[in-house]
Amino acid sequence: MTKSTVALVNYADNCYDKLRVEHMVRRAVDLIGGIGRFVRPGQRVLIKPNLLRKSPPDQAIVTHPTVVRAVVRLVQEAGGRPIIGDSPGGPFSPTLLRGVYQSAGLVEVAEETGAELNYDVRAERLPAPEGRLIKILDICGFALDADVIISLPKLKTHGLMGFTGATKNLFGLVPGVTKAGYHAKLQTLDQFAEMLLDIVTAVKPAFHLMDGIVGMDGDGPSAGDPYPAGILLCSTDAVALDLVATHLAGLPLERVAPLRVARRRGLTTGSIQDIQIVGEPLESVRLEGFRAPGSGAKDFSILPHSMRQFFVRQLVASPQVGEKCVGCGICAQNCPMQTIRIENQRAIINLSNCIRCYCCHELCPEKAITLKQSWVQRLVR
Numbered sequence: 001m002t003k004s005t006v007a008l009v010n011y012a013d014n015c016y017d018k019l020r021v022e023h024m025v026r027r028a029v030d031l032i033g034g035i036g037r038f039v040r041p042g043q044r045v046l047i048k049p050n051l052l053r054k055s056p057p058d059q060a061i062v063t064h065p066t067v068v069r070a071v072v073r074l075v076q077e078a079g080g081r082p083i084i085g086d087s088p089g090g091p092f093s094p095t096l097l098r099g100v101y102q103s104a105g106l107v108e109v110a111e112e113t114g115a116e117l118n119y120d121v122r123a124e125r126l127p128a129p130e131g132r133l134i135k136i137l138d139i140c141g142f143a144l145d146a147d148v149i150i151s152l153p154k155l156k157t158h159g160l161m162g163f164t165g166a167t168k169n170l171f172g173l174v175p176g177v178t179k180a181g182y183h184a185k186l187q188t189l190d191q192f193a194e195m196l197l198d199i200v201t202a203v204k205p206a207f208h209l210m211d212g213i214v215g216m217d218g219d220g221p222s223a224g225d226p227y228p229a230g231i232l233l234c235s236t237d238a239v240a241l242d243l244v245a246t247h248l249a250g251l252p253l254e255r256v257a258p259l260r261v262a263r264r265r266g267l268t269t270g271s272i273q274d275i276q277i278v279g280e281p282l283e284s285v286r287l288e289g290f291r292a293p294g295s296g297a298k299d300f301s302i303l304p305h306s307m308r309q310f311f312v313r314q315l316v317a318s319p320q321v322g323e324k325c326v327g328c329g330i331c332a333q334n335c336p337m338q339t340i341r342i343e344n345q346r347a348i349i350n351l352s353n354c355i356r357c358y359c360c361h362e363l364c365p366e367k368a369i370t371l372k373q374s375w376v377q378r379l380v381r
C-alpha cells in the first residue's frame with residue numbers, strides 16, 4: 001500500500017482571524033500539491049462544509065466561515081467557479097438552506113467573494129461500483145453537477161461513529177431526510193460505517209481540509225464543547241486524515257467505527273507510521289484532555305436482531321428529553337424509527353423502538369436531548 005500524505009498545520013492561537021486563516025489554508029493545500037493540482041480554470045467546484053444544522057460558528061458545530069472563505073479564494077485564484085453547498089439535517093428545502101447559510105456566516109462569505117450558495121434540492125442516484133453495502137447512492141443533485149468536490153469537515157466527536165471527520169462529512173451529500181432511511185436500514189455501527197466508506201469511494205472529493213482550529217469534544221457532533229485544537233489537516237485520503245486527527249485527539253481506532261471498518265476493508269493499515277505527515281511534526285501537537293463521546297456506542301453485528309436490541313439497551317446510552325425542550329418537533333421529523341411524538345409541546349421518546357442512532361440528539365436546536373448512560377456504563381465507570 002502506498003503511503004498517503006496528510007498535511008498538518010499548527011496555528012497555535014485558535015482564533016479565526018481572516019488573514020491568518022487564509023495563510024494557514026494556503027499552506028495546508030500547498031503541502032499536498034497546491035490548488036492548481038486539483039482545480040482547472042472554468043471548473044465548477046463544490047465546496048462542502050459541515051453544516052449539520054442551523055448554528056452560529058462560535059458553537060463549533062459547523063465548519064467556520066473563514067475557512068470556507070479561504071478555500072473559495074483559492075479556488076477563484078485557480079480560475080474555478082466555487083459553489084458552497086451541503087444538505088443539513090431535516091427536510092431539504094431552500095428555506096432550510098437560507099436559515100443555515102445565514103446562521104453559519106456563509107451569506108456574508110458569498111457576498112464578499114461572489115461565490116454561489118446552493119439552493120438546488122434535487123435528489124439524484126449515483127452508482128457506487130466499489131460499494132460494499134450501497135451500489136446505488138441517493139445523492140444531492142448539486143454534487144453531481146460539480147466538476148470537483150472539496151470537502152471541509154470539522155474536527156468533532158460523534159455519538160454513533162465516535163468521530164465526525166472527513167469520512168462522516170460526506171454523509172451530508174445524502175439529501176435531507178433520506179439520511180434517516182439509511183439509519184433505519186443500516187442499524188449496526190459497522191453497517192453504517194461501511195455505508196459512509198461507500199460514499200467516500202463513490203463521491204471521490206479532490207481533497208479534504210479539516211477545520212480543527214476550534215473543534216468539539218465530548219458529546220459531539222452538536223452537544224459537546226468547543227475544543228480549541230488550533231490545527232488544520234489536509235489530504236486527498238479521507239481515511240488517512242481521520243486516522244491522524246483521531247490519533248492526535250487520543251481516540252483509539254477501535255472506538256471510531258469508520259476507521260475500524262476501513263482497516264478491515266484494506267483502506268488503511270490503521271498505523272500512523274504508514275502515513276506521511278508533512279508540515280508540522282505530529283509530536284508538536286497535543287490535544288490534551290480531548291474527551292470522547294459518552295454514548296458508548298458498540299457494534300453488535302454478529303448478534304441476531306432481537307439479541308442486538310437487548311444488548312444495545314443494556315450497554316449503550318439512551319436519548320433523554322430534558323427541560324429545555326420547546327416541542328419544535330425537529331427530533332420527531334428526523335427520527336428514522338419514528339419513535340418520537342410531541343405532546344403538550346414536549347418530545348416523548350418511546351425507547352423500545354429506539355436504535356440509538358442519536359439523530360435526535362444531533363439535531364435538537366435547544367440541546368434538550370442528553371445521552372443517559374446505561375446502568376452497565378454507570379456500573380463500570
Ligand code: SF4
Pocket residue numbers: 321324325326327328329330331332342346347363364365366367368369
Ligand atoms: S427535544 Fe429538541 S428537537 Fe425535539 S421537540 Fe424538543 S426542542 Fe425540538
Ligand code: SF4
Pocket residue numbers: 319334335336337338339340349353354355356357358359360361
Ligand atoms: S429516538 Fe433518537 S436515537 Fe432513538 S431512533 Fe429516534 S432519533 Fe435515533
